[in-house]
Amino acid sequence: MLSDILHAQQVLLLFKKRGVQHIVISPGSRNAPLTISFTNDSYFKCYSIVDERCASHFAMGIAQQLKQPVAVVCTSGSALLNYYPAVTEAFYSEIPLIVLSADRPPHKIDIGDGQTIRQQHVYANHILYDTHLEMINSLDDQEAMATNERLINKAINVAITNHGPVHINIPFEEPLYNTVNVPQVEPKVVDSIIETNASIPSLFLDRWEKANRKLVILSTLNPDVFTQDQLNLLTSDPTVLVMSEVSSNIRHEKIIWGGIDT
Structure with missing residues (x-):
């Protein structure tokens, strides 16, 4: 029905x-x-x-x-x-x-x-x-x-x-x-062409490579967003400081965690 x-x-x-x-x-x-x-x-x-x-x-x-x-x-x-x-x-x-x-x-x-x-x-x-x-x-x-x-x-x-x-x-x-009791229509699935913002702008990449000091702040994230290898790679870069909000679901020994707004 x-x-x-x-x-x-x-x-x-x-x-x-x-x-x-x-x-x-x-x-x-x-x-x-x-x-x-x-x-x-x-x-x-x-x-x-x-x-x-x-x-x-x-x-x-x-x-x-x-x-x-x-x-x-x-x-x-x-x-x-x-x-x-x-x-x-x-x-x-x-x-x-x-x-x-x-x-x-x-x-x-x-x-x-x-x-x-x-x-x-x-x-x-x-x-x-x-x-x-x-x-x-x-x-x-x-x-x-x-x-x-x-x-x-x-x-x-x-x-x-x-x-x-x-x-x-x-x-x-x-x-x-x-x-x-039964549908009177039979709609079709249509895959629309959707523009996405998945690519990283080249301007950002250029500035990232040239910067001597970089601050990365991790906000609310799902637990599986980053692998441990990715976190190790990021935190091993001497030009990068990583700070994490409590809600980020990420813990790492080289990440400054919690209370970062103070």
Whole structure:
């Protein structure tokens, strides 16, 4: 059983095909098409957390540990604003958090309708990619379906490739609770071409080689970021001083550790 709303089906099926398995769900009515669809598919591991701020940090924690995209789902209005602290943390910590926010249809924005705000681009300063899906009212609307396919695929690709938060805003019109037994759409996986910042700029390398004194500060990191051989190589360089924050998860006899801000 899943929602009869076609663009909700697109989200469900593409998440399944792309391996986005963990879904953290905040309460609400406008997000019912997503909640119904995810919770009735045994592929997904769904978690219900009432407080939205807690839900988003919980989702971020799963994504951080698994190093995989995790989705957090909310209703319309101010609900998604409560996700902002976690989105910001995910942005700076490079954690693939996917925010799925249900929204009112465009014609209900800015007319005084309840539980309604301007949701598009709400995380603009702390998001790698955000998009707004098209409403699909029938299977004949092939152009809108193709657009949504591309947008959903790109959001997932960015989260995976660039390691950070993305936001998919999804408008739903009532009725919200109607269901069908089998999907009516079959979206395709599309591998987008994503620009990454993986290479080290040549200017930095040139300055590093020429510097007589170098200070390296290790901030919050996963435990497996550096091997012991890499740390030995770095700390054996007489021009390099390495200092480490408590949260770096790195210990080494030649690294100055803890209380470095004093």
